[in-house]
Amino acid sequence: MHPDAAVFVISVAAELAGMHPQTLRQYDRLGLVSPSRASGRGRRYSPRNVVMLREVQRLSQEEGVNLAGIKRILELEDQVNALQSRVEELSAELTRVYDALQRSRRVFAAGPAGDVVAVERGQRPQRPARPAPTFGPSGALVVWRPPPR
Structure with missing residues (x-):
């Protein structure tokens, strides 16, 4: 099941979160946990909403927020x-x-x-490839030759 699939009616979500359905309605009015709405405007809670409800309850009761x-x-x-x-x-x-x-x-x-x-x-x-060495008429290696005029 996808965590955002709106599948639980308010009574089931309240039971899963360990709360009273009226508490869920109040949290919805305050914008803490906003469930999806069915065609008849009934609230539909997702598994992610149930986790958030538990977190709200924990912050409220254990942390005093x-x-x-x-x-x-x-x-x-x-x-x-x-x-x-x-x-x-x-x-x-x-x-x-x-x-x-x-x-x-x-x-x-x-x-x-x-x-x-x-x-x-x-x-x-x-x-470029080096040219082969040139030898003069006497068989000596030519190191430099003046350019032709």
Whole structure:
């Protein structure tokens, strides 16, 4: 059964929460625990509502918190839950954007001719193959030869 499924009539919800049905009506009027309404306007409580009723009773009897204080506590808990959910959404979105950025990030390096070239991460620009050494007519290695005019 889904925790938000409105299935219990007020008498069953009151019994499950260990309260009188009139107490549930008062909590509904005060906005502490607001059940769904059936087509005939009858209250229908969900398992989550029953848990909240027990928490209201615990705060009232064990902690000595008045009903206005309990209402504020419940509102703040809802706000914290909504903010935590939003933080999780934003964190997941940030992770997706960061991962996409890392995958698409380009690296630039100086190419063999001094130009700027894009390379893959972890790679170096490809150097052109070195020409074979040249030997002069006497068989000596030519280190430098003046350019032709």
